Amino acid sequence: MLGLINHVVRISARRDRTEINSAMVDALMDLFAPERLTIYRCYTGKRKTIVFACAGYGPQGQFLRNAYLPDHHFCQPIDRDPLLRQCRKELSAVLDYQEDGSHRIIFPVLRLDEPIYFIDLVLSDEFSADRRVTLMGLIEYFGNHIALLDYGEADTLTGLASRKTFDKHLFELLGQAASDELLGNEHQFARRTLAPDSNHWLAVCDIDHFKHINDNFGHLIGDEVLIMLSQVMRQSFRFDDQLFRFGGEEFIALLQPTDRASAQATLDRFRSDVEKTVFSRVGHVTVSIGFSQLLSCDTPTDVIERADEALYYAKRNGRNQVACYEQLITDGRLAAREIAKGEVELF
Numbered sequence: 001m002l003g004l005i006n007h008v009v010r011i012s013a014r015r016d017r018t019e020i021n022s023a024m025v026d027a028l029m030d031l032f033a034p035e036r037l038t039i040y041r042c043y044t045g046k047r048k049t050i051v052f053a054c055a056g057y058g059p060q061g062q063f064l065r066n067a068y069l070p071d072h073h074f075c076q077p078i079d080r081d082p083l084l085r086q087c088r089k090e091l092s093a094v095l096d097y098q099e100d101g102s103h104r105i106i107f108p109v110l111r112l113d114e115p116i117y118f119i120d121l122v123l124s125d126e127f128s129a130d131r132r133v134t135l136m137g138l139i140e141y142f143g144n145h146i147a148l149l150d151y152g153e154a155d156t157l158t159g160l161a162s163r164k165t166f167d168k169h170l171f172e173l174l175g176q177a178a179s180d181e182l183l184g185n186e187h188q189f190a191r192r193t194l195a196p197d198s199n200h201w202l203a204v205c206d207i208d209h210f211k212h213i214n215d216n217f218g219h220l221i222g223d224e225v226l227i228m229l230s231q232v233m234r235q236s237f238r239f240d241d242q243l244f245r246f247g248g249e250e251f252i253a254l255l256q257p258t259d260r261a262s263a264q265a266t267l268d269r270f271r272s273d274v275e276k277t278v279f280s281r282v283g284h285v286t287v288s289i290g291f292s293q294l295l296s297c298d299t300p301t302d303v304i305e306r307a308d309e310a311l312y313y314a315k316r317n318g319r320n321q322v323a324c325y326e327q328l329i330t331d332g333r334l335a336a337r338e339i340a341k342g343e344v345e346l347f
C-alpha cells in the first residue's frame with residue numbers, strides 16, 4: 001500500500017505529459033513487474049486512429065519519448081494490432097493469453113468515450129483480483145491526472161492548446177529543429193523519410209472580418225464560429241501537427257517537418273475546408289494565413305513576426321489566401337527583416 005501511495009505522489013507532482021508517463025512506467029514496473037509494457041498515446045482522426053508508443057519497457061529496457069512530438073518511427077495505425085483494435089472498439093480492458101503462458105492485457109484511458117491512451121502490459125503470471133483492482137485504480141488515477149493537466153493547458157472555449165502552453169511547445173520544436181540540423185539532413189531523411197529540404201513551419205490563421213460577425217450576429221454566435229473553426233482545424237491537419245488558439249480570432253498551427261510546397265498545400269486545404277463549411281447562422285467564413293519556416297536560432301517572437309508579416313500581406317491582398325514569408329521575400333514582395341543577431345536572413 002505504501003509503495004502505491006509513493007508512486008501516486010510522484011505522478012501527481014508532474015506537470016508534463018512526458019514526465020507523467022515516466023512516473024507511470026516506474027510505478028507499473030515496480031508494482032506489477034510486467035515482461036513488457038507500452039503506454040500509447042491515441043490520436044483519433046477522421047479516417048484512421050493512430051497510436052504512438054511514447055513510454056514503456058521492452059527488450060532494450062525502459063524507453064521514454066517526448067509525448068508532445070510523436071515520432072513517426074513509433075506511430076502506427078491502430079488496426080495493425082488486433083488486440084489494440086479490439087480495445088478501441090470495446091472501450092474496455094481486453095485480455096489475450098499468449099502461447100508461452102503469459103498474458104497481455106490492455107486498458108484504455110477514456111475521455112468523453114474516446115480513448116486518449118492505452119496501457120498495454122504483458123504479465124507472466126495470473127493476476128489476483130486484488131492486484132487487478134489496484135492496477136485499474138492506478139490507471140484511472142493516471143487518466144484523471146492527464147485530464148487535469150489538459151484542462152489547465154487548453155483554451156476553455158475551443159479546447160485547443162492555449163496561448164499559455166505555446167512557448168513551451170515551440171521551444172521543444174526548436175530544440176528538435178536544432179538537433180536535426182546538428183545531425184544533418186541525411187539523418188532527418190533516414191529517420192522520417194522526408195525530402196531533404198524539410199522543415200518545421202509555423203502558420204498564423206486569422207478569421208477574415210470577424211468583427212463584422214460579432215457586430216452582425218452577436219458575441220455568442222461569434223464564439224460558436226470560433227468553436228466550429230477549431231473543429232475544422234482538427235479535422236484538416238494531421239494528428240501530429242500542433243494546434244493552438246493564440247487569442248481572439250487568431251489560431252496557430254505548428255507543422256511537422258515537410259517541404260515548403262507541402263506546407264503550402266496543407267494550409268491551402270485548411271483554408272479551403274473553412275471556405276466550404278457552413279457556419280450555422282453565419283453561413284460562410286474565410287481565413288487568411290501567413291506562414292514561415294522555424295529556424296533553430298529563432299525565439300517564439302521571431303517566427304511569429306515573420307508569419308504575421310505574411311498574414312498581413314494576405315489580408316492586404318484580398319484575404320482568403322495563404323502567404324509564405326520566405327516566398328514573398330524571394331519574389332521581392334516583402335523586404336527581408338533583420339533578425340535578432342543583426343544578420344539579414346538569407347534564402
Ligand SMILES: Nc1nc2c(ncn2[C@@H]2O[C@H](COP(=O)(O)OP(=O)(O)OP(=O)(O)O)[C@@H](O)[C@H]2O)c(=O)[nH]1
Pocket residue numbers: 206207208209210211212214218219220221222223226247248249315319
Ligand atoms: N466572439 C468573440 N469575439 C472575439 C473574441 N476575441 C476577440 N474577438 C473579436 O474579434 C474581432 C477582431 O476584429 P479585427 O481585429 O478588427 O479584425 P477583423 O474584423 O477580423 O478583420 P480582418 O482581420 O482585417 O479581416 C474584434 O471585434 C474582437 O472583439 C472572442 O473570444 N469571442
